[in-house]
Amino acid sequence: MASSEVTGGTVGSPGADGAARPGSVRLDHVTHRYGRGAEAVTAVGPVDLTVPAGEFLVLVGASGCGKSTLLRLIAGFEQPTHGSVRVSGTPPRPGTAAGVVFQQPRLFPWRTVRGNLDLALRYAGTDRSLWPQRRAELLERVGLEGTDARRTWELSGGQQQRVAIARALAAENPLLLLDEPFAALDALARERLQEDVRRVTAETGRTTVFVTHSADEAVFLASRIVVLTKRPGTVALDLPVPLPRGDGDAQELRNSADFTALRARISDCVKAAAS
Structure with a gap:
């Protein structure tokens, strides 16, 4: 720079x-x-x-x-x-x-963490067979390992924003x-x-x-x-x-x-x- x-x-x-x-x-x-x-x-x-x-x-x-x-x-x-x-x-x-992250997480509350990330991976064109691996990598990257089955409304505000960041990273x-x-x-x-x-x-x-x-x-x-x-x-x-x-x-x-x-x-x- x-x-x-x-x-x-x-x-x-x-x-x-x-x-x-x-x-x-x-x-x-x-x-x-x-x-x-x-x-x-x-x-x-x-x-x-x-x-x-x-x-x-x-x-x-x-x-x-x-x-x-x-x-x-x-x-x-x-x-x-x-x-x-x-x-x-x-x-x-x-x-x-x-990839864009807004002030509010803008997650789909009727979906789990897994569902939100899978939707992002689908729009990114990621091969479906790779979704579990990519999802695990994304959640680990933002410090949310083991949360994929939770509903977004069960998460704290900070955790929801981490999911939003993971979703933005999904498209690479x-x-x-x-x-x-x-x-x-x-x-x-x-x-x-x-x-x-x-x-x-x-x-x-x-x-x-x-x-x-x-x-x-x-x-x-x-x-x-x-x-x-x-x-x-x-x-x-x-x-x-x-x-x-x-x-x-x-x-x-x-x-x-x-x-x-x-x-x-x-x-x-x-x-x-x-x-």
Whole structure:
């Protein structure tokens, strides 16, 4: 990842080849508006952003700055009003461009954990004979071994979100998108899931774009942070995160002076960008 830092702009593009690698994301002069005529509201833009394959990018900013809009554009759920979005070098197709995890788990409550994952595996085109093996691998990856026969309503909020993450991983897309997936959880469950997502994405090597309004969460998860201004959202800060990303102690990292300093800097930038 580039080591340069940009305030009020974006870090340089890695080039056409890098932007077309599986899991890479590129936004060129993207603007998105809702409504028409005098009622039109510009949610984001213009935004130029390149996310190299394998990067963990966190979009952070105050509520209403366009973070979720950008995520929907990358997922292909919406089309930009101006500019272009490319995932792995081509326009994103909803349902195939990325695995997506929302703020709410959005599981099927009438299905078991097994049923929810099997449905995802079917849509992913996985051979039915491999479902038991893949299901077991996915549940182990998110720390839910032995829960496949349980109904989703029997699970805690944190466990339900783990199932949602496992479901998003089922398709083996090289890109994972998460839209404030831990916002409704208590502090302890949130920290545990942050650690799980950090570990899982490192193990799979997937490109990850994560939306949050929390500076603490952004610094803990990201290999790179982009802070957005108030609406219409543009890039206020594009910053590589120089913290270790190995298997070190999570609490030790959170208590480190470097973490504390970076969290304060991001928090200050978010407040300034929202003013």
